């Protein structure tokens with residue numbers, strides 16, 4: 001298969017793999033967390049684990065905005081979507097995410113809720129214009145990357161004076177979650193987190209820049225390398241992390257300089273801060289309540305805020321107690337350490353956040369990597 | 381005296397409930413639209429069924445439903461697709477397809493002009509494949525009860541004596557051949573459904589493969605263990621199915637798998653994997669190693685197999701995994717799809 005060839009060149013990849021092999025000190029472990037599901041996906045999809053020495057291990061972090069959305073928020077969405085006056089617009093990959101008791105938007109749609117799969121915020125606005133007698137709610141979700149498009153959409157709705165349009169806002173922020181992984185009180189129960197560096201998210205950083213990660217590098221003494229999603233980007237970022245480790249440095253480095261600047265995209269940041277403000281707390285599936293990690297619409301935009309407009313009640317659903325997501329997201333355990341992995345919990349019937357989207361650690365291991373477990377068993 | 385009948389207004393008219401009622405309007409629709417499109421001696425007799433001669437050898441039979449949306453897409457429409465799909469199901473047994481049935485469930489309000497186009501392309505596809513549509517049925521349902529038009533088909537064909545293709549015949553070391561580029565049909569459909577304007581228009585690969593199959597069978601004979609058309613679920617589903625049925629595993633090379641650059645780019649954009657995307661004019665063949673070169677050469681010499689490739693081999697594996705060496709140098713599984721492939725958001 002040939003596409004995006006320059007970022008998938010096998011020869012260059014082998015060169016990078018050799019460099020990592022020869023520079024990584026066999027006497028010490030290197031445990032790097034890739035925060036972002038796009039990276040987890042690339043690692044599994046291209047089989048990068050096979051190209052790293054045994055003592056260089058990748059820990060799959062919280063993954064994607066879909067995986068970390070708690071069941072309670074899905075339940076809230078379903079309740080809203082079931083109201084007859086509402087057309088509920090969502091991105092496709094949210095449809096199968098389980099709420100409580102196996103409910104999902106896909107099932108709600110089958111039962112008659114008017115739920116429409118959209119591909120962009122523009123689609124949702126168009127539906128609102130075409131259906132003036134209905135209420136259109138857009139399920140806004142995503143890290144810093146997808147927040148500016150939501151902001152632009154609200155501006156557009158304002159300009160067009162759309163009275164039947166609002167947003168169920170679930171935008172979350174990556175730096176507070178990264179901080180939570182390193183220092184949340186849960187660590188006492190789960191065990192010490194052994195992370196020697198972070199592969200920082202690329203798309204997020206095109207918006208917020210690299211500066212927000214400098215705090216980690218300094219405060220926690222952890223190197224951060226912002227990396228693109230192509231497999232060569234990843235290999236190069238891993239090499240940069242190995243080098244920082246060897247040289248006892250802990251800095252923010254930018255592998256993805258073709259798109260990421262230190263200060264990010266100022267206009268996008270301004271647009272976002274005009275319309276959104278921080279929530280005191282936001283729940284992440286697998287991480288629990290994370291302070292200042294979610295966004296909501298400012299009061300001035302309340303009429304576009306579905307939570308205010310439809311007086312939505314916050315719903316909380318406890319995670320399955322056997323689910324090890326919290327420990328997996330923090331790099332303390334691996335998917336196979338969870339009793340539910342591959343038995344009760346599979347991509348068809350996900351229990352925890354790590355199995356929900358294809359970018360979660362458990363789903364990625366199940367879908368792409370589980371042959372390695374059998375290889376290892378055979379070898380031992 | 382013949383009762384006065386108004387002709388179907390194909391240009392401006394549409395199907396209404398009377399066209400499914402069994403009365404004159406229905407007779408008019410069938411003779412005025414379907415018979416002229418499918419035209420053959422069996423239909424012309426106007427019976428509720430058709431009798432045909434049975435050839436020597438083993439008969440194969442298949443049935444299939446078509447609910448594709450949109451009904452018209454680059455490279456075909458639901459009608460030609462229904463013929464190609466059914467012909468291919470028969471051909472995968474190494475059989476020569478002979479006769480088809482076609483049943484239409486039409487939504488009230490469906491335009492005659494569209495129905496005519498669909499019927500004509502079915503007739504054309506059938507003639508090109510050397511099969512006859514010899515019986516059928518027409519139902520009309522109220523508006524909103526069908527997505528425009530559903531077609532279901534059945535087909536029969538005959539397998540030459542001595543040929544028996546089946547998954548349990550696969551052996552460790554067998555080669556995996558595919559007849560061309562993957563994902564063309566699925567991406568062509570999706571590009572229309574989502575109104576995504578790609579730079580190059582991607583055209584469905586929808587085609588009847590019986591002729592390619594016949595030539596492969598001549599070249600490979602007993603060496604061909606089985607064939608399958610990787611339709612829904614794509615190559616990934618086909619190989620996983622064969623792995624389960626044969627009790628083997630497969631190991632394929634990503635680099636060897638042909639994908640058109642435009643399809644690859646579209647998949648990349650939508651967050652889809654071409655290995656899981658549907659094809660309607662491709663086949664996978666599991667072929668004994670000693671026959672593989674000859675079969676591959678034959679495929680490449682055929683217009684529908686010019687991009688054919690040897691992409692891997694059958695291996696012993698208790699877990700029946702389909703493993704892939706990635707073009708990047710690592711390894712991964714190509715698992716069954718869980719649910720529908722949905723585009724990712726980030």
Ligand code: SF4
Pocket residue numbers: 322323324325328335338339340341342345346350351352353354355356362
């Ligand atoms: S296997 Fe399922 S239940 Fe276990 S940690 Fe992973 S997502 Fe949670």
